[in-house]
Amino acid sequence: MHTDPPLPIDALAATALANVGLAYPFHLVHxxxxxxxxxxxxxxxxxxxxxxxxxxxxxxxxxxARCLRLWPDLAAAAAIGxxxxxxxxxxxxxxxxxxxxxxxxxxxxxxxxxGWLLLLWCELDALAARRGQAGRWRDALAPLAVxxxxxxxxxLPRAEFPVRAGTHGNSAFALILALPYTRRRAMAALEAxxxxxxxxxxxxDRGYPAEYEPSGDxxxxxxxxxxxxxxxxxxxxxxxAWWAGFTPSGAGLARWRQPVAVSDATDAKIxxxxxxxxxxxxxxxxxxxxxxxxxxxxAAQSARAHLRASLAAATxxxxxGTHWLASFALLAASxxxxxxx
Numbered sequence: 354m355h356t357d358p359p360l361p362i363d364a365l366a367a368t369a370l371a372n373v374g375l376a377y378p379f380h381l382v383h384x385x386x387x388x389x390x391x392x393x394x395x396x397x398x399x400x401x402x403x404x405x406x407x408x409x410x411x412x413x414x415x416x417x418a419r420c421l422r423l424w425p426d427l428a429a430a431a432a433i434g435x436x437x438x439x440x441x442x443x444x445x446x447x448x449x450x451x452x453x454x455x456x457x458x459x460x461x462x463x464x465x466x467x468g469w470l471l472l473l474w475c476e477l478d479a480l481a482a483r484r485g486q487a488g489r490w491r492d493a494l495a496p497l498a499v500x501x502x503x504x505x506x507x508x509l510p511r512a513e514f515p516v517r518a519g520t521h522g523n524s525a526f527a528l529i530l531a532l533p534y535t536r537r538r539a540m541a542a543l544e545a546x547x548x549x550x551x552x553x554x555x556x557x558d559r560g561y562p563a564e565y566e567p568s569g570d571x572x573x574x575x576x577x578x579x580x581x582x583x584x585x586x587x588x589x590x591x592x593x594a595w596w597a598g599f600t601p602s603g604a605g606l607a608r609w610r611q612p613v614a615v616s617d618a619t620d621a622k623i624x625x626x627x628x629x630x631x632x633x634x635x636x637x638x639x640x641x642x643x644x645x646x647x648x649x650x651x652a653a654q655s656a657r658a659h660l661r662a663s664l665a666a667a668t669x670x671x672x673x674g675t676h677w678l679a680s681f682a683l684l685a686a687s688x689x690x691x692x693x694x
Contacts (some may be wrong), residue, residue, distance in 0.1 A: 354407075356452070356573070357660055357661075358660060358661050358664050359551060360472070360664075360682075360683075360686045360687070361664075361668060362401055362424050362427055362446055363428045363429065363627055365416065365667060365679045365682060365683060366416070366417060366420040366421075366424075366427050366428070366429045366433065367428070367429055367668075367686075368375050368668045368675055368679050369414075369416040369417050369420070369665065369680075370414040370417060370432060370433060370436060370677050371410070371438075372403070372404040372405070372412050372413050372675070372676050372679075373403055373404045373410055373414060373417070373436065374404075374436070375404060375405075376394065376395055376402070376403050377467075378391075378405060378672070379394045379404075379405060379406065380405055380406040381394050381397075381406075382406070382407070382461070382462075383397065384457045384458060384461075386455075386456065386457060390665070393667065394411045395502055395518060395620060398448075398449060398450050398452065398490075398619055399440075399444075399448050399449070399584065400440055400441065400446060400448075400494075400608060401449065403679070404585075404676055405672070405676035406676075407462060407466055408462055408465055408466035408469055409676050409677040409680075410471055411466060411469045411470050411678060412469040412472075412473070412677070412680040413439070413530035413676070413677070413679065414473055415469060415472055415473040415476050415615075415680060416439075416476050416679050416680045417433045417436070417437070417439075418473065418476040418487070418490075419476050419482065419486075419683055419687065420433070420683070421433055421480060421482075422476065422479055422480040423687060425483065425484065426692055429627060434484075434486060435489045437486075438486070438489075438490075438693075440474070441489070441490040441493045442492060442493055443493050445493075446493050446494055446496055447496070448495050449497050450496050450500055450617070453497070453501075453504075454500070454501055457562045461494065463504075463508065464505070464508075464522070464523075464524060464527030464528070465521040465522070465523070465526070465527055466526035467501045467504065467505055467527060467531065468520075468526065468528070468529070468531045470497065470498060470501050471498055471501060471530060471533070471534035472530045472531070472533060472534065473494065473504075473533045474494050474495065474498040474533055474534060475533045475537050476492060477490050477491035477494060478491050478537055482514065483590065483685055484512075489502050492684050495596070498534065502531075502534060502535075502538075502540065502543060505543065505557055506542070506543050506546060509546045509547065509550050510546070512524070512550060513530055514554070514623030515554040515555065515579075516539070516581070517575040518568070518571075518575065518592075519566065519568055519570075519571025519572060519573040519574060519575050520570060520571060520572065520573065520625070523550070523573050523575060525554075525555070525575070525578040525579045525581070525582040526573050526578045526582075526632075528547050528550070528551060528581050528582055529548065529578065529581055529585060530548060532544065532585055532586075534589075537545065538644075540545075547586065548586040551582050551583060551586045551611065552587075553665065554597065555579050555582070555583055556577070558598075558599050559598045559599060560598070560600070560601065561576045561579070561599050561601045561604065561641060562597070563576050563601035563602075563605030563606065563608055563609050564601070564602070564604055564605045565610055566608065566609070567613055567629055569622070569623070570622035570624070570625045571625060571626065571627075571629050572625040572626070572627065572628030572629050572632060573632050574609065574629065574632065574633050574636060576601065577609065577632075577637070577640070578632075578636065579599075580596065580599065580636070580640060581636050582641055583599075584639070584640060584643050586596070589643070592643060596643075596644070596645075597676070600629040603651065606648075606651075609633070609655070610637075610651060610655040610658075611658075612630045612656075612661075612662035612663070613626045613629055613630055613662075614626075614631075614659050614661045615627050615630075615666070618666060618670050618671060618673075618674055619670070619671040619673065621673040622665050624633070624648055624666070624670075624671070624673050624674040624678075625664040625689045627650060627666040627667075627674055627678055627680065628663075628677070628678060628681050629662075630659040630662045630663035631654070631660065631663050631664070631667070631678065631681035631682050631684070631685045632681055632684070632685070633654070633656075633683035634655075634656045634657075634659035634660040634686075635685040637652045637655045637656040637659070638652075638653075638656040638685065640652060641656070645668055649673075656685070658687050659685070660682075660686060662689060663678070663682075664685075664686070665693040666678055667679045668680070668684035
């Protein structure tokens with residue numbers, strides 16, 4: 354019997370907590386409009402100005418919130434609560450909103466950071482039902498979530514073409530992360546907008562060329578993310594028909610099912626391939642129930658193999674990997690995101 358490797362919950366939580374408290378190194382993506390904009394990351398981003406970069410800080414906070422919700426007695430629970438109390442305040446979030454509202458910053462963190470921020474709000478909302486203090490963190494973050502949701506709603510009608518890259522610009526992955534927010538907030542128009550854009554972007558795709566994946570610094574499978582988004586927005590009968598046309602060749606499916614070797618996990622780009630293994634594990638696990646019966650055993654086996662290949666990298670190794678991989682390991686290993694996202 355094949356089983357998943359044990360999930361090192363305490364190590365994942367400890368890694369995430371250490372990262373979000375580490376101010377440097379920090380990869381700052383920042384439009385300078387004048388010398389007055391020369392500020393330290395934590396001055397610019399009092400909530401998410403640590404942990405190597407803005408979006409990694411966001412999704413490592415998601416890791417902490419998810420660990421606290423699923424394993425409330427984990428060793429770092431008290432420290433995680435104290436960290437959220439200190440960082441997630443109305444004043445700090447107001448400063449984050451002010452940054453987003455600045456001129457020339459309309460595309461800041463679009464779409465990857467947007468998706469993770471909305472998913473973080475959902476995780477805090479779910480956690481609040483079990484841990485009352487999380488309601489304060491959720492409410493503090495709410496203005497930034499509203500700003501980003503509004504920005505997403507304004508962008509989608511203008512996004513005529515998807516980004517299929519296996520990196521931060523990937524359109525499908527971000528929309529998968531954003532969908533739970535639309536459902537928890539009953540935002541029918543935005544949910545419909547995501548579904549409409551997914552159909553426009555990906556509905557005509559046939560015979561996906563999975564043989565072309567991966568590129569050298571992918572941490573996402575463009576094809577598997579596309580398939581998962583379509584599974585989220587299509588009715589079952591629509592999905593079955595779409596998958597039948599989209600399905601890669603046998604060689605392509607075989608390539609998707611094999612974990613990718615990582616030649617140098619100290620290289621900030623090559624280490625992305627550990628993330629690819631973990632995100633593939635998540636995609637295969639989420640797709641398994643809706644795939645044709647003949648593919649379901651292979652999907653389950655592939656999810657386990659990919660998780661085994663890269664789980665250890667989430668907590669061990671160079672900081673270019675450990676500042677972000679815990680989130681992908683948790684996504685792969687702990688099942689659905691809230692609201693079936």
